[in-house]
Amino acid sequence: MRRQHIGWVAGAAAAVLVAAGAITYAVAEDGGSDTTTPGVESADAGFARDMAVHHQQAVEMSYIVRDRTKNEEVRRLAYDIAQTQANQRGMLLGWLDLWGLPKVSADAPMTWMGMGDMASGKDGALMPGMATNTEMKKLGTLDGKQAEIFYLQLMTDHHKGGIHMAEGCVAKCTVGVEKRLAQGMVDAQQSEIELMAGMLKERGAQPRS
Template identity: 80%
Template sequence: MRTHVGWISGAAAAVLVAVGAVTYAVAEDTRSTPHTPHAPTAGSADAGFARDMAVHHQQAVEMSYIVRDRTRNEEVRRLAYDIAQTQANQRGMLLGWLDLWGLPKVSPDPPMTWMGMGGMASGKDGALMPGMATDAEMTKLNTLGGRQAEIFYLQLMTDHHKGGIHMAEGCADLCTVGVEKRLARGMADAQRSEIELMTSMLAERGAKPRG
């Protein structure tokens, strides 16, 4: 399994190197000032995805740092660190684009409105969007240690990635900024690969994904 984890570390490093280039590409793609007709509007899929995925990613970062402190297993700790670093940097890009477009980072509309899912039951115990863990699940993760923490984290993160893929595919279909669409496709591909890895890590621990 060390080779798989090493591959993820390399992918995280690639994201770090690419942050500046992708941000520049968005500026070019939108020829961006807040007043240009090329910049997305506050109600666009581009803005909605950036806002919602930034929130979605923040929880993944939080979960990853929790488990990193609750297990000594090198493989899980490295995976968690890589997910945290990758998603924290992607979150920074998403919020940076909102600044670039002169748009607010919060919206009065419910989450997922940009995908036509604003009326879905959301916010139950803190689970605002598809795949997000509830407040109770986050509290439980904080109480576990060792193998139990590893299994629960891998299960939660698998669900989280499935929700993230759903959102990323929505942006790939609906967003209009080319580089954001490409980032969304890259997110979906990377998270599918991580789901495969996490499924095998769960099997090694005598467990499986929850759904």
Template identity: 80%
Template sequence: MRPTGWIAGATAAVLVAVGAITYAVADGDASGTRAPAADSADAGFARDMAVHHQQAVEMSYIVRDRTEDVEVRRLAYDIAQTQANQRGMLLGWLDLWELPKVSPDPPMTWMGMGDMATGEDGSLMPGMATDTEMKRLGTLNGKRAEVLYLQLMTEHHKGGIHMAEGCVAKCSVGVEKRLAQGMVDAQQSEIKLMADMLAKRDATARD
């Protein structure tokens, strides 16, 4: 089993690199391009991923209080800290670009998925847990909570990777594209780790 502590270290390099050029983003990108438009992929990704990340943070804090398992608690802490920091960057860029944090368009419009992104029961974007699933997680303890968390977070990461890959393909601000690629790499690794953790608990990811 691989230790989960490496995840925070791997993402720290991405966070430091992004923070080092935050001020350049105030004027667009370090290359001198202008700040993106409100309906751009850059703005859409920043808004939607901030919402997506917020649920991952909430989910991770829920399971932290529902289990005593050190491995799961460490993973949850790593995910919560990483995604909270990244969420702050995304919202900070919107401020620097003087763009609204809320759009009248449906989520995922920037990816051409506005008509199909919003699901039922509070699941706003691909991979997001429903309100019912979040409530259920808060009622479980021990192994049952661990398994549901790992299953929900695996799905959450798959949806996040899809969105981040969309930004890599469509975004124009270099630093944001690099952050998105860092999300893809880190979350793919975490999915593999969570598959191992589920197997230890005689469970698998949901279809």
């Protein structure tokens, strides 16, 4: 089990490194149509910062459920989500580096979407769809089918919040390659929400909202 876990982490880390190396070329290629570097308070920077945090929690949830169930379907989904979102997180943080912008802002999360006063931050849930600290701890105490159901419910909520944020970037961001990544997130996560609804139904459960 330990060896498998190391392999999982190594695979995700490798994906992030590949993304970080490739993103310089993507931004450079796209930069021909971008006349200015995004500012610290821009939607581009805000989305990159906030979605990096949002994605990190999805990766953590996926690693937790991986060790709480032996169901291959759920483990495969969790692996795919962890790998994809770790990869994208590396891209988002790489853009902030390239733009010379801080990865942490004094502004409240979601300020770039005009929702800074609505991001509750209650019990660690900083942005739409994020699980609370209590929910994350609960996931780590469940096993088997119970862990699968709770993970699928949490991730469905997480994806819904992520889609809302990504749609905000599609509407407000100015860097073309970032807008395309955001639209890709919308499409992929909507597809996964539909997949998870089916998986929940098979387990006699349903999304929480």
